[in-house]
Amino acid sequence: MTPTEPDDTTLARRFAEWREEESVRTPAFERVVAAPRRSRAGAWQRPTLVFAAMTVVAIAIVRGRAPSTAGAVPEIAFTAGTLRVPTDFLLDQVASVRAGEVPTIGSVDWYPLPVDDAPTTIAPRRRN
Amino acid sequence: MLALPAFDLRDELHRTHSGAFAWAVHCCRGDRDEAEEVLHVAYAKVLEGRARFEERSTFRTWFFGVIRLTAHEQRRWRWLQFTRLERWWQDTEGERDDDDRHAHAEDERIPALRAALGRLSRRQQEILHLVFYESLTIQDAANVLAMPVGTARTHYERGKARLRALLAEEPTP
Structure with missing residues (x-):
């Protein structure tokens, strides 16, 4: 042990000083038994309420910023008669073929034979 | 079985109060308010018979063990109760207890x-x-x-x- 090192007695004395200083600050026994300061003040309830209020406000802000969908008209409506798809022109051509009409090759309105006249079987190609 | 009648328990607790509070402060890492609450809970445990002294050691030794366990329990509970927010509230509230007045001295x-x-x-x-x-x-x-x-x-x-x-x-x- 070097001369500058406090021995056990010195340590004990320093702790005793600390104890003496603390004893002045010790709350009264009866007070602690009755209720601690924190509980008396109900302090634990207030931050909980603050937290709840902050949560409600945050939710309100988030919901306020989000675009509302109430009353908005959807851009795509599947209403009978108005639905248009890219292959609709095929249906139009079928409808445009009339009985007795002979389509000309190269015509825009050309359409193959009616379905009823189409061959039911297709002869397989023969390979040489 | 209670080893001591209720009034004796209270006297014993009173006798060890100063040291018990200092130990509670130590267990609460220097937080005196928390220590007070821990000590209150520990006193309640003893006086209500939830913690029973069975004379396996001195009363003081046993009670210090109760304080230590209570401090651990309270710390876990406090974490669940958003302790940080509570502390923030108390700090901003500017509530200064009497004890702090002695701090500078x-x-x-x-x-x-x-x-x-x-x-x-x-x-x-x-x-x-x-x-x-x-x-x-x-x-x-x-x-x-x-x-x-x-x-x-x-x-x-x-x-x-x-x-x-x-x-x-x-x-x-």
């Missing part, structure tokens, strides 16, 4: 001792506090901390050596 040697103690391991702090501050034997301190006496002695010797070294480093006035 304390000897410079005491903060130095506390600071040096704070640099030790948790176990070393606990054992030195119990032995030097509370004047418990190493055996009793080991009982409070629920550890074998050999382990307690090791923590005590190492902690004491380190504390001496740290205090020797402090500048002399």
Whole structure:
């Protein structure tokens, strides 16, 4: 042990000083038994309420910023008669073929034979 | 079975109050408000019979163990209750307790001792506090901390050596 090192007695004395200083600050026994300061003040309830209020406000802000969908008209409506798809022109051509009409090759309105006249079987190609 | 009648229990608690509060402050890492609450809960446990003294050790040793366990329980509970927010509230509230008024008056040697103690391991702090501050034997301190006496002695010797070294480093006035 070097001369500058406090021995056990010195340590004990320093702790005793600390104890003496603390004893002045010790709350009264009866007070602690009755209720601690924190509980008396109900302090634990207030931050909980603050937290709840902050949560409600945050939710309100988030919901306020989000675009509302109430009353908005959807851009795509599947209403009978108005639905248009890219292959609709095929249906139009079928409808445009009339009985007795002979389509000309190269015509825009050309359409193959009616379905009823189409061959039911297709002869397989023969390979040489 | 209660070893002591209720009125004796209260007297015993009153007798150990000062040391019990200091130990509670230590278990609460210096938070005096929290220590007060922990001590209140510990007193309630004893007086309501939820913690029973069975005379396996001295009353003081047993009660210090109760305080330590209560502090651990309270810390877990407090974490669930958003302690940080609570502390923030209290800090902003500017609520100054009477105890703080004495803070400026304390000897410079005491903060130095506390600071040096704070640099030790948790176990070393606990054992030195119990032995030097509370004047418990190493055996009793080991009982409070629920550890074998050999382990307690090791923590005590190492902690004491380190504390001496740290205090020797402090500048002399």
